[in-house]
Amino acid sequence: MKNYSKNFGSSDNAHQEGEDLRRLFLDGLRDLYWAEIRLTKSLPTMAQAATSKGLTRAFESHLSETEEHVNRIERIFKLVDETAQGKKCPAMIGLLEEADEITKSTKDGSLVRDCGLILAAQKVEHYEIASYGTLRTIAEILGYEEVADILQLTLNDEEDADSKLTQLAQSHINVAAAQE
Secondary structure (H helix, E strand, O other): OOOOOOOOOOOHHHHHHHHHHHHHHHHHHHHHHHHHHHHHHHHHHHHHHOOOHHHHHHHHHHHHHHHHHHHHHHHHHHHOOOOOOOOOOHHHHHHHHHHHHHHHHOOOOOHHHHHHHHHHHHHHHHHHHHHHHHHHHHHHHHOOHHHHHHHHHHHHHHHHHHHHHHHHHHHHHHHHHHOO
């Protein structure tokens, strides 16, 4: 991992630049904290809506991972000496509303629904991958190496979840959905 940490110097302008980046980092962290908590409430619904046992298991497994992600973010807040506090995440609201709409607009017990749920879940994963990756890089720049390592762990989990969803879709769900 590259070391981007930088001494921001003692001038007021240099200090301000570092503080602005730190504020951006904390804002992004608050956004993800809220998003992960909200996701813990939506994953059980998605698991229940799924037809395929494999997809149900994937959602249930990711729920326990997501609960750990919440714990990791709380740990990060402590490491940077901040109170764990969420900030309403419009992106996650929209993505989860889309998942609800897919569930409502597809036939119960169909693999078409599963295909749609995978689509919605992968959009969530891609949002999380982008967010965790960016925050990890900012943490490195700010010299928060332990924080960057924790963010990398979660980024790995999100990439694995995305990969599992792709495997489920490609192994049988998408083809079977086309035959319904």
